[in-house]
Amino acid sequence: MKLFFPAVLMVLLVGCGTASRTVSLNMGPSGTLILTPRSGGGPVALNGHEFETAMAKLARRVRPSPRPQEAAQRLFDVETRSGSYTYEASSRRLTPLAPGAHLKEQASKAEVELTRDYMHWCERTGRPGDCLRLLTGSRTLDSDGRLALCMALAKASVLDEMSEAFRDMADPQAMAAAVLWTWTTYMVLITVPEPVSKGIAAVMTATLIAYVGIDTFWSLIVGFRHLMDEADRATTFSALREAGERYGQVMGRNAARAFAMVAMAAIGSPAPALAARVPKLPSATLAAAQAETQMGIRLAAVGEVKAAALSAGSLTLTLAPGAVAMTANSQGSRRFSKADRDAAYEKSQDAAGRARCEYCDEELTREPGRSDTYEADHRQPYSKGGPSSGDNLAPSCRTCNREKGAQDLDTDWIPPKNR
Ligand SMILES: [Zn+2]
Structure with a gap:
């Protein structure tokens, strides 16, 4: 070497x-x-x-x-x-x-x-x-x-x-x-x-x-x-x-x-x-x-x-000095509070009590590390100023959350259930 x-x-x-x-x-x-x-x-x-x-x-x-x-x-x-x-x-x-x-x-x-x-x-x-x-x-x-x-x-x-x-x-x-x-x-x-x-x-x-x-x-x-x-x-x-x-x-x-x-x-x-x-x-x-x-x-x-x-x-x-790379500054934390996460999960449940992804209707799990794991998505992307508050929280499966990324909902990214 x-x-x-x-x-x-x-x-x-x-x-x-x-x-x-x-x-x-x-x-x-x-x-x-x-x-x-x-x-x-x-x-x-x-x-x-x-x-x-x-x-x-x-x-x-x-x-x-x-x-x-x-x-x-x-x-x-x-x-x-x-x-x-x-x-x-x-x-x-x-x-x-x-x-x-x-x-x-x-x-x-x-x-x-x-x-x-x-x-x-x-x-x-x-x-x-x-x-x-x-x-x-x-x-x-x-x-x-x-x-x-x-x-x-x-x-x-x-x-x-x-x-x-x-x-x-x-x-x-x-x-x-x-x-x-x-x-x-x-x-x-x-x-x-x-x-x-x-x-x-x-x-x-x-x-x-x-x-x-x-x-x-x-x-x-x-x-x-x-x-x-x-x-x-x-x-x-x-x-x-x-x-x-x-x-x-x-x-x-x-x-x-x-x-x-x-x-x-x-x-x-x-x-x-x-x-x-x-x-x-x-x-x-x-x-x-x-x-x-x-x-x-x-x-x-x-x-x-x-x-x-x-x-x-x-x-x-x-x-670099004066870098604007950072995203988590003026908007407050990128993370939703546990209370908001829990509330959104509850609210997403169907009549049979199964939590559903807002974007594709798949059933969600709270088990970590799976494609259908519950994730709290920023409906308006965080990188574009979307706040981490309950009204901007979309209960999402991991697949949809990743796929959507920082794209704008309905213009750049159409949810699977609406395609
Ligand atoms: Zn989904």
């Missing part, structure tokens, strides 16, 4: 799946706002066709570098320095070894075999040669190359979709490799040595959380740390494949598409250009709604996020 390490050992964030998270919006002189993300966030749906269309469009303005890894390191301003590290599960620490040192002296025979298996895999998947541009710096797969290969194996289906999206371009493989390296380098940057991202990486972090939700984002970082360690230790293709596929399961398809898309949008972009592109990406409306419920920011203002820092249980976003 080539990465800049400070001389001290780094204590990494503890992956604790159950801790309740908080988000701090640091607005400089205007103070800090702390909020608790609404539960139930998750990856927004991105369908394959929209994904491919968006990828093709985003790729048109980019000329892929013949050395995608170096290009990605330049994009994120990552200083390179050779080094491996070990991950200790008990202390949850990544310990860098001396520069240039390896975990163990690997039998060069194994490296050669691994490299050959990788080339066979490229061939089998219809992309003959060094399809992921893993061998531009060395003749065999180094630890960076193994990690990038793990990421490719983690979501081979999304890699196929990219090849499809780029098929009319001069060099589809080079473009897919550019996305892969940008994605992998970003992940390394926010995972090690300390999970603080600035500049373009900060905009990517806020955008990705909008697309996948803070919990999924978190588990992908925790999982990536294990993946780095596994990729460093793996000596065979099948070991890399197993590690990659395990990570792919944590990720899921919608999250994989979101990461690939945001990486594609970031290639060759200064942060403001990426931020301007974000609201035009597919499913941006859903992501915008999630940005508000999970981070309290408007996705359209994601460029105002100057730094994003993750630590156990909390995310801190540092906003």
